Amino acid sequence: MVVGRPLTEHELVERARGGDGTAYATLVRDHEETAFRIAYVICGNAADAEEAAQDAFVKAYRALGRFRTGEPLRPWLLAIVANEARNRRRSAGRRAALVLRAAGEGRPSGEAAPSPEAALLAGERRSVLLAGLGRLNERDRTVIACRYLLELSEAETAAALGVRPGTVKSRLSRALDRLREEVGEDA
Amino acid sequence: MLEHELRELQVEWPQTPDIAGAVAPRLAAPPPRRWVLSRPAWQLAIAAVALVIAVVMAIPPARAAVLEFLGLRGVKIERREPQPSRFGGRVVLGDPVSLATAQRRAGFPVGVPEELGPPDGVFLYDHPVTGARVDMTYRPRPGLEQSGTTGVGLLLTEMKAAATPVIQKAVGTGAKVEQFTLGGDPAVFISGRPHGFAYTPPNGQTQFEDQRLAGNTLLVDRSDGVLLRLEGEFGRDEAVRIARSIH
Numbered sequence: 001m002v003v004g005r006p007l008t009e010h011e012l013v014e015r016a017r018g019g020d021g022t023a024y025a026t027l028v029r030d031h032e033e034t035a036f037r038i039a040y041v042i043c044g045n046a047a048d049a050e051e052a053a054q055d056a057f058v059k060a061y062r063a064l065g066r067f068r069t070g071e072p073l074r075p076w077l078l079a080i081v082a083n084e085a086r087n088r089r090r091s092a093g094r095r096a097a098l099v100l101r102a103a104g105e106g107r108p109s110g111e112a113a114p115s116p117e118a119a120l121l122a123g124e125r126r127s128v129l130l131a132g133l134g135r136l137n138e139r140d141r142t143v144i145a146c147r148y149l150l151e152l153s154e155a156e157t158a159a160a161l162g163v164r165p166g167t168v169k170s171r172l173s174r175a176l177d178r179l180r181e182e183v184g185e186d187a
Numbered sequence: 188m189l190e191h192e193l194r195e196l197q198v199e200w201p202q203t204p205d206i207a208g209a210v211a212p213r214l215a216a217p218p219p220r221r222w223v224l225s226r227p228a229w230q231l232a233i234a235a236v237a238l239v240i241a242v243v244m245a246i247p248p249a250r251a252a253v254l255e256f257l258g259l260r261g262v263k264i265e266r267r268e269p270q271p272s273r274f275g276g277r278v279v280l281g282d283p284v285s286l287a288t289a290q291r292r293a294g295f296p297v298g299v300p301e302e303l304g305p306p307d308g309v310f311l312y313d314h315p316v317t318g319a320r321v322d323m324t325y326r327p328r329p330g331l332e333q334s335g336t337t338g339v340g341l342l343l344t345e346m347k348a349a350a351t352p353v354i355q356k357a358v359g360t361g362a363k364v365e366q367f368t369l370g371g372d373p374a375v376f377i378s379g380r381p382h383g384f385a386y387t388p389p390n391g392q393t394q395f396e397d398q399r400l401a402g403n404t405l406l407v408d409r410s411d412g413v414l415l416r417l418e419g420e421f422g423r424d425e426a427v428r429i430a431r432s433i434h
Contacts, residue, residue, distance in 0.1 A: 021214045028207035036203045046201040057210045062313060103197035126196055129189075148193035176189060185189070 009073055017064050024064075028057050031074055034150055035081040038160055041084035041145040042138055049085065056084035059086075073174045075159035078152075082142070082160040089138065098134040102126035107133060132182035140175035147172055280322045281312025293411050294320045295347050298433040303331075303341070320346040332420040336381055336402040341419040341429070348414035358382045369407050369427060376423045378403040405430055 007015070007023070009030075015023035032053065039049035039056075060080045067076055102123065135143050139161070146157040147168075157172075158165040220342045289309045298303060306323035314320050323343040327333035331340035358364055363379045384401035405426035407415040415433065417426050 021211055024214060025207045025211050028210055032206040033203045036206060037200055040201060046204075049201075049205045053206050054189060054209050054213075057206060058213045059313075061210075061214050103199040113426070118333040125192070129192060129196065130198070144193065148190065149196060149198050151194075 010070070011130040013064065013067065013069070014072060016061065024061055027073065027077075030132055031077050032057075034074070034152070035078060037150055038078060038082055038142070038146065041098060041142050041149075042082060043089050043092075048088050048092060052085040052088045053081055056081040059084065072155075075156045078156055079159040079162060083162065086138070099129040100134055102130055128183050129179075132179055136175065136178055139171070141179050143168065143171045143175045144179065280308075280310035280324075281320065282310060284309055284311045286323075289321045293321050293345070295319075295345070296411070297321050297345055298413075300325070300343065300429045301432040301434055302429065303432075306343070307339075318347050320344060330425075334402050334418065334420050336400055337418060339419075341417060341421075342417040343429075343433075344418075346414050346416075348408050348412055365423060369430060372407055372409045374405065374407045374427075374430075376403070376405050376426060377401075378423065 007026070008026070012023045012027050016027060035053045035056065036049055039052040040046060043049045043052060057077075060077055063080070067073070133144060136144070143157060143161060146152045146160050147154075152160065154168045155165050158168050161168070161171065163171065248350060248416045250403040266284055284292075286297075286299070286305060289311045292313075303325055307326045308322075308324035308377060310324075310336045311319060312322070321344070322377065323341075323345075324337075324339045325341040325343070327340035333340060334342070358377060362377055362382045365376045365378075367376070381400035381402055382404070384399055384404070401418055402417060403421060405415070405423070407430055409415060415430055417430055419426070421429075
């Protein structure tokens with residue numbers, strides 16, 4: 001069949017519901033990076049995150065009949081992924097701190113190269129923040145990671161946390177307070 | 188300031204694995220279709236009336252939480268007027284399966300009421316978050332009247348009780364809620380006016396507009412971890428008798 005334009009998400013969902021695995025694979029590819037990163041933040045390691053994301057996408061496929069046509073797919077998928085990651089974390093019983101590293105070139109675009117001292121200071125600050133984030137409990141670091149690192153909307157963050165959208169703001173504010181404490185700043 | 192710094196952070200994420208490639212071979216079967224019970228048209232009228240009542244009788248939030256927990260794991264009950272459903276109040280079931288398949292795949296012991304014998308329909312829904320749920324239907328028969336809300340004589344649901352509410356109910360002022368124990372297990376019987384009933388969907392956010400109207404219902408949180416739900420046009424004693432015969 002000749003298709004003149006990329007299929008919309010809605011069309012892909014409809015095809016996947018009819019048993020079209022290729023259509024579903026396209027949907028998975030669109031969302032796998034965010035899904036994997038959320039699972040990584042929750043599980044704390046890449047191996048568990050990979051398995052959680054895989055299992056979640058298989059479960060989501062089987063549950064597609066219940067997905068409400070016309071609603072955005074991403075929050076629905078992320079809810080299933082985050083839940084699977086949480087289950088895996090619970091059953092693994094491990095509580096290792098999350099390790100996040102800052103990427104090398106993190107300076108805002110358009111600025112001149114910073115002096116070596118400034119770069120070092122900025123780099124230290126990034127490391128301190130990420131280390132502090134890694135020490136927060138799963139709930140706090142997930143809400144911060146969703147909103148700021150992954151730049152998800154409030155609705156998507158709510159889905160990943162399994163809470164109503166109205167509670168994201170208060171959760172986030174409490175999590176930021178705890179992060180300030182972790183990095184030694186006054187709230 | 189902190190928020191700004193966090194937004195500017197560039198994180199070196201671990202490389203995203205090929206999840207789509209790994210998932211594809213695991214999708215052998217097409218996604219199952221959902222089965223729904225048909226519902227008489229007059230019930231839509233009830234739903235419309237319920238909307239009017241809900242608007243007129245706005246209940247103060249302080250009172251809404253009164254019935255929140257009645258000691259049943261996996262069930263949350265709120266004293267508020269039911270809202271009409273976006274789904275038109277359909278009873279959504281899982282895949283039609285044989286009783287043997289349901290018993291094999293449920294992951295908990297699936298019992299059948301001895302006094303009614305094998306069910307006319309068995310449906311398995313593998314909820315991606317809360318686990319398997321088995322719905323059994325019995326056609327109307329003498330002593331088991333047709334229900335105005337489900338269209339069948341008895342809708343029996345069995346699932347694993349969870350710490351977090353899976354079933355949510357909105358019980359309006361016209362409905363009666365009786366709390367008691369059944370063989371030592373906590374139980375609740377809701378009767379009188381239809382009440383709102385909803386399962387928690389995969390995203391964990393049950394909204395009360397996603398509910399359907401349910402008829403008389405008995406809920407039992409059994410000590411073996413199985414949550415029973417019986418819905419039909421019966422009184423408390425009859426519902427209890429059926430629940431007791433489930434083995």
